[in-house]
Amino acid sequence: MTATPVADDAASAACCATCAAPALAEAAAREAARLLKAIADPNRLRLLSIVKHGPADGTCVCDLTEPLQLGQPTVSHHLKILVDSGLLAREKRGTWAYYTLVPGSLDKAAALITEL
Amino acid sequence: MTATPVADDAASAACCATCAAPALAEAAAREAARLLKAIADPNRLRLLSIVKHGPADGTCVCDLTEPLQLGQPTVSHHLKILVDSGLLAREKRGTWAYYTLVPGSLDKAAALITEL
Numbered sequence: 001m002t003a004t005p006v007a008d009d010a011a012s013a014a015c016c017a018t019c020a021a022p023a024l025a026e027a028a029a030r031e032a033a034r035l036l037k038a039i040a041d042p043n044r045l046r047l048l049s050i051v052k053h054g055p056a057d058g059t060c061v062c063d064l065t066e067p068l069q070l071g072q073p074t075v076s077h078h079l080k081i082l083v084d085s086g087l088l089a090r091e092k093r094g095t096w097a098y099y100t101l102v103p104g105s106l107d108k109a110a111a112l113i114t115e116l
Numbered sequence: 117m118t119a120t121p122v123a124d125d126a127a128s129a130a131c132c133a134t135c136a137a138p139a140l141a142e143a144a145a146r147e148a149a150r151l152l153k154a155i156a157d158p159n160r161l162r163l164l165s166i167v168k169h170g171p172a173d174g175t176c177v178c179d180l181t182e183p184l185q186l187g188q189p190t191v192s193h194h195l196k197i198l199v200d201s202g203l204l205a206r207e208k209r210g211t212w213a214y215y216t217l218v219p220g221s222l223d224k225a226a227a228l229i230t231e232l
Contacts, residue, residue, distance in 0.1 A: 023183045024165035029158040036161075039229060040152035042145040049140035049232045067139045110226035113155060116165045 024116060032112040038085035039109055043068055044078050048106070051088060051099050058091060058098030140232060148228040154201035155225055159184055160194050164222070167204060167215050174207060174214030 024032070039045065046068055051059045065075045079099065082088040087105045091098050140148070155161065162184055167175045181191045195215065198204040203221045207214050 023162040026158065026162070029161045029165075032161055033156050033158045036152060036156035040149050040156040042142065042149040045145045045148055045152075045228075045232065046139040046142070049145075052232050106229050106232065110229040112161075113222050113226040113229075116161065116168050116222065 035085055035087075035109050036112060038081050038087060041078070043070065043074075044082055047075070047078055047082060047099075048087065048101070052101055052106075056100075058093075058100045061097045061099065064099070151201055151203075151225050152228060154197050154203060157194070159186065159190075160198055163191070163194055163198060163215075164203065164217070168217055168222075172216075174209075174216045177213045177215065180215070 023029075039048070047064055050064060050067060054063070061075070061079070064079070065072050068075060079088065079090070083090050083099075086102055087109070088099045089102050091100070139145075155164070163180055166180060166183060170179070177191070177195070180195070181188050184191060195204065195206070199206050199215075202218055203225070204215045205218050207216070
């Protein structure tokens with residue numbers, strides 16, 4: 001989809017004979033960075049950790065605010081980023097929202113790093 | 117090292133009986149986020165990809181500028197972040213600097229996500 005720019009052969013030959021292998025395509029890199037940026041935040045890592053080790057049927061939002069010692073709007077902001085990026089699923093039950101990990105989402109994110 | 121705040125039992129009991137599992141500790145989350153942030157950038161992902169698939173004895177900096185279509189100072193800035201975070205190693209040979217992946221560094225970063 002995205003054209004990978006070809007290195008200038010003359011310039012490359014000035015220092016080494018082997019041209020660089022094709023890089024991760026630009027669009028794929030942007031997409032991967034988007035997901036990894038959603039994870040690469042201390043509070044969001046802690047939220048993911050709490051939800052991962054929480055009840056299988058979901059962790060109540062009321063149990064996510066206290067451990068982080070952050071205000072509810074800040075926690076909601078981080079949770080929205082995690083839901084929007086496909087890492088967490090949100091289900092409203094009565095008064096409260098419950099969060100679960102989207103199955104395979106963390107493995108998918110990790111694979112973006114190991115399979116570069 | 118870092119005390120994990122304990123949820124207020126009375127507040128938690130208002131919506132569910134199970135308290136949240138201990139979150140990833142604050143200091144560990146900050147450290148993990150620092151490394152993941154170094155990776156979570158489209159240009160740095162592409163640089164890591166080129167170096168990973170490049171010659172085993174290192175990819176010349178001259179082969180890293182062209183594929184990204186970025187200026188040399190910008191590429192140097194991204195490479196510095198990758199070296200400082202322990203992902204890439206830099207070796208000067210004659211006129212040019214050569215970059216290699218630090219063995220195990222990408223697996224270590226991925227494990228921060230899968231082992232949350």
